Structures are given as structure tokens and as C-alpha cells.
Amino acid sequence: MIRSTINDAARRGARFRPAVACVTWAIVAGAAPARAEPVKSDPAAAEALFKAGRDLVKQGDYAAGCPKFEAALALNPSAGTMLNIARCHEHEGKLATAWEDYHRAQTLNRETAGAARKRELDDIAIQGIKDLEPRLPRLRVVVTAPPAGMEVSRDGKDLPSAAWGEALPVDPGKHEVSARAPGHKPRTAYVTLEEGKTSTVEIALEVGTTPSGGVPVWAWIAGGAGLALVGVSAYFIYDHQAAIDALHEHCDVSYNGTYCASGYDYGADNGRKNLDFGLALGLGSAGVLALGAAVYGIATAPRSKSAEPQGVAVMPWVAPGAGGAWISGRF
Missing domain, CATH: 1.25.40.10 (Tetratricopeptide repeat domain)
Structure with a gap:
């Protein structure tokens, strides 16, 4: 050739x-x-x-x-x-x-x-x-007190622990260095390399402050608030139905108007019915929004590569005099 x-x-x-x-x-x-x-x-x-x-x-x-x-x-x-x-x-x-x-x-x-x-x-x-x-730019990645299971990558490719602290040849331009470890906050740093110069990136991971493998605290708070709101909303739905039943029991409705039994306080049960409906609708909607935010926070929380796939399900329930919702899945 x-x-x-x-x-x-x-x-x-x-x-x-x-x-x-x-x-x-x-x-x-x-x-x-x-x-x-x-x-x-x-x-x-x-x-x-x-x-x-x-x-x-x-x-x-x-x-x-x-x-x-x-x-x-x-x-x-x-x-x-x-x-x-x-x-x-x-x-x-x-x-x-x-x-x-x-x-x-x-x-x-x-x-x-x-x-x-x-x-x-x-x-x-x-x-x-x-x-x-x-002319070669060189990049030195220095890892301080690496925790167990720590992984470092450069531009998306794993950087073996044996290479930590070594000034390695890298093309000029912008580069990304990321580090992660179980129970610690991940960190990403960016560096721009120039011809003939050696740059150093120091990596030190902080211990995570959130429970359950990195799920943020606000997600659990939102989930708890959502469950409470849905439960209260369920009570008002039940009470709303009870008021309707009482109205049907003591009053008859015809084309000439509504006639109730003597001594029955129609206004009280009718007002309770209307108030319960508004409270159930408002509190229930707020509860659903809070639960949705909680599910999002749990599902998107950062986890290590070894973490199992996440699955979250919300199942509301209503019973006479009570109500609420189950959050189930793998967190």
C-alpha cells in the first residue's frame, strides 16, 4: 500500500x-x-x-x-x-x-x-x-479522604484510583470531573486546560444530610402533610354525605318546594353539607399536590449506581369516618 x-x-x-x-x-x-x-x-x-x-x-x-x-x-x-x-x-x-x-x-x-x-x-x-x-496540558485530580466506594470520573469516563493525584495528559479545553460515594453528596467540578500547563482539581465529598439514601427532607414533609390533608378531606367527604342523608331523611322535595319535619333544623344540615363540600375539595386538592411533590422528590433523589430501581405508588383510601393514602414502593 x-x-x-x-x-x-x-x-x-x-x-x-x-x-x-x-x-x-x-x-x-x-x-x-x-x-x-x-x-x-x-x-x-x-x-x-x-x-x-x-x-x-x-x-x-x-x-x-x-x-x-x-x-x-x-x-x-x-x-x-x-x-x-x-x-x-x-x-x-x-x-x-x-x-x-x-x-x-x-x-x-x-x-x-x-x-x-x-x-x-x-x-x-x-x-x-x-x-x-x-505542549501537553495535564490534569491532576486530588482526592481528599476518599470514603469507601468512592467513584471518580473525568468527562464521563471512570478514573481509576491509581490515577488519582497523577498529572495526566488531557486535550486542551473544558473538562468535567465528577465524584460520588454511598452516603455522600455527589460533586462535579469544571476546569479549562491550556497548552503546557498543569491544573489541579481537589475533590472532597461531604456526608449526606438526607435520610433514606439521599431522599430530601422536604419530600418526606410534603408526603406527611399530603397524607394528613387527604385524611381530613376524607372526613369532610364522609360528613358531607351524612348531612345529605339527614336532609333526605327529614325533608321531602316537590315542585312546590322543600318540606321538612317539624322541629328539624334544615339550615344547619344544609350549611354543613355545603361547608363540607368546599373543605373536602380544597383540602383534598392540596393533599394531592403535596403527595405529588413528595413522589417527585423521592423518585428523583440522587443515588449510587448500586441502588435498586425506584418504584413509587400512591393509593388513596376512604372508610366511614376516616381516610388517607398509602405511599408504597422501593425508596
Whole structure:
């Protein structure tokens, strides 16, 4: 497979020694490894994709050309293709990614046929690593008094405990560091890294102050208030029905009007009926809203990865002279 390199002029000046530059580009052009083909490899397609990528990059279209190199690498991994991908990532400003690419090119170069070609490719990778070293941003994550089960992630990827406190190469730009542990408040910090500088993020978790694995206190208060309001509302519903029954028992309604038994206080039971209806409606609505807020607080409370799935159900109940609601589920 014929290999050439991306346009050197677009790289803000050669980072290679002048005496080496003229040779190294030609060497990258002949970087196809003579090794056992992996399963599902397609050297012919890889060659076509590489040439397409090379032509696009020569025209300055890195956005379209660099993915061609990635596709060619997937079909036929080689040190030459990997070196061109490293140049692409340098052009994009992904310095740590390019640094890693150069190291991977060295690994792939072990399969390259021909001692001279292998030596020249290795020189290119070594020079690329050397040029990038002083420019690499580094991020050190310092964890203070880590509790049991603590997990730290950087940009959504787990950061092993062995890496805590180490200044690791990271691409320039904004990064997110998150930490969590059972029984502690999670924490997220953001840091913007610059070329050639080392930044430190210190993480210390606070013990959680909420019961039942992080459910906020207000959710339990709202749930209790909601249950009380629904219970009182149920009582007024019962009393409202009792007033209606009393009115039906002592009064008859006809087209000429309402006639009640002598001595029966119609106004008292009628007023009680109307008052009970208003109180039941108002208190019941407030209770339902409070229960809804409680369910939301319980269901959305932060939990560790190992927590079991949550399930919450609210079941109102009414009985003669009483009422309320059950909240059930896994909290």
C-alpha cells in the first residue's frame, strides 16, 4: 500500500528537523506493514480510503479527510495511517489524543516489514512525541479522604484510583470531573486546560444530610402533610354525605318546594353539607399536590449506581369516618 502524508504547510511550520523532514514524509508514504491480516480486514478498501483522505487533506479539508484515515485504519491498521491520524488530531488541537496516537503508531510499527522503513517510521513517531511533550496540558485530580466506594470520573469516563493525584495528559479545553460515594453528596467540578500547563482539581465529598439514601427532607414533609390533608378531606367527604342523608331523611322535595319535619333544623344540615363540600375539595386538592411533590422528590433523589430501581405508588383510601393514602414502593 502506498502511503503519503498530510500537507506539512498547514501545521504552522515544520516540527521536524529540516534534514529529516524531506525524508520522513516519503517514509510515511511507504508505511504499509507486511503482517498477518486481521479478520475482516480489507487492504484494498483501506488503500482507497487512505488516498481519498490524503487528497482531501492536501486541499486543506481536514474535516472530510481525517475520517477517511480513521476508516482506513479500521480496515488495515498500519503505522503510516496512524501517524497521519496523529497529524490530524494535532491540527484539531487535540494534543493529548495526538500524543497517544504517536505511541500507538510505535506499537503498530513493530509489524512493519523492513528494518530501514521501521526505523524511519519510529523516528517520526519519536519526534512527534518529543514535539508534543512540552505542549501537553495535564490534569491532576486530588482526592481528599476518599470514603469507601468512592467513584471518580473525568468527562464521563471512570478514573481509576491509581490515577488519582497523577498529572495526566488531557486535550486542551473544558473538562468535567465528577465524584460520588454511598452516603455522600455527589460533586462535579469544571476546569479549562491550556497548552503546557498543569491544573489541579481537589475533590472532597461531604456526608449526606438526607435520610433514606439521599431522599430530601422536604419530600418526606410534603408526603406527611399530603397524607394528613387527604385524611381530613376524607372526613369532610364522609360528613358531607351524612348531612345529605339527614336532609333526605327529614325533608321531602316537590315542585312546590322543600318540606321538612317539624322541629328539624334544615339550615344547619344544609350549611354543613355545603361547608363540607368546599373543605373536602380544597383540602383534598392540596393533599394531592403535596403527595405529588413528595413522589417527585423521592423518585428523583440522587443515588449510587448500586441502588435498586425506584418504584413509587400512591393509593388513596376512604372508610366511614376516616381516610388517607398509602405511599408504597422501593425508596
